[in-house]
Amino acid sequence: AQKITQTQPGMFVQEKEAVTLDCTYDTSDQSYGLFWYKQPSSGEMIFLIYQGSYDEQNATEGRYSLNFQKARKSANLVISASQLGDSAMYFCAMRVLSGNEKLTFGTGTRLTIIP
Amino acid sequence: SAVISQKPSRDICQRGTSLTIQCQVDSQVTMMFWYRQQPGQSLTLIATANQGSEATYESGFVIDKFPISRPNLTFSTLTVSNMSPEDSSIYLCSVDPWGGSMNTEAFFGQGTRLTVV
Numbered sequence: 001a002q003k004i005t006q007t008q009p010g011m012f013v014q015e016k017e018a019v020t021l022d023c024t025y026d027t028s029d030q031s032y033g034l035f036w037y038k039q040p041s042s043g044e045m046i047f048l049i050y051q052g053s054y055d056e057q058n059a060t061e062g063r064y065s066l067n068f069q070k071a072r073k074s075a076n077l078v079i080s081a082s083q084l085g086d087s088a089m090y091f092c093a094m095r096v097l098s099g100n101e102k103l104t105f106g107t108g109t110r111l112t113i114i115p
Numbered sequence: 116s117a118v119i120s121q122k123p124s125r126d127i128c129q130r131g132t133s134l135t136i137q138c139q140v141d142s143q144v145t146m147m148f149w150y151r152q153q154p155g156q157s158l159t160l161i162a163t164a165n166q167g168s169e170a171t172y173e174s175g176f177v178i179d180k181f182p183i184s185r186p187n188l189t190f191s192t193l194t195v196s197n198m199s200p201e202d203s204s205i206y207l208c209s210v211d212p213w214g215g216s217m218n219t220e221a222f223f224g225q226g227t228r229l230t231v232v
Contacts, residue, residue, distance in 0.1 A: 035220060035221075042225075043205050043207075043225065043226040043228060044223060044224075044225050044226060045158075045207065045209075045223035045226075047220040047221075047222070050219075050220060091157060091158070101146055101148075101163075101211050101221075102148070102160055102163065103148075103158075103160075103209075103221055105157045105158045105159075106157060107156070107157045108157050
């Protein structure tokens with residue numbers, strides 16, 4: 001079975017600062033993908049970034065980057081130059097090759113950006 | 116990408132009644148997924164819906180409580196039956212338009228915010 005752990009239930013960050021949201025995972029599969037989603041108060045799930053288990057370079061998408069440390073089984077999300085609109089819940093998720101397309105989610109981190 | 120229309124966006128229901136949530140996708144997809152998100156919690160998979168076969172339910176979820184229909188490759192419904200206040204949650208449908216590929220993101224509907232009184 002797969003497991004995602006997010007140990008930061010809530011974080012407060014000053015606007016324009018960078019923030020790192022932690023995510024560790026556990027799986028016995030060698031092939032897997034790691035995802036980050038943002039959920040604003042409106043409730044929709046917005047895909048942010050993806051990292052594959054065989055990707056040698058860390059993924060980047062605009063202000064989002066993923067600090068992937070395979071040996072430590074961690075996939076931390078880094079948001080640079082935070083903005084007020086970044087205030088939301090952030091979920092780390094994983095899909096394994098043998099998992100029939102199912103996503104396993106962590107418990108989430110509520111990020112609040114302070115003006 | 117995939118555009119998912121989920122209805123209703125929110126509802127307040129009396130206990131003991133049932134609510135059917137609809138999910139319409141703008142492209143054909145093999146699998147559709149239904150998630151529940153209880154207040155302040157993460158997403159929990161209820162079931163996977165394949166067209167032409169019975170849905171596959173996760174541990175803790177049963178068909179009598181959450182019957183699912185999948186009449187074609189672009190549409191699915193989830194019914195929350197005999198509701199109690201504990202069913203108050205956000206319900207989300209999700210698809211992966213490139214089914215079977217590990218490295219593609221899942222797309223979600225806007226969610227249905229259900230309150231049972």
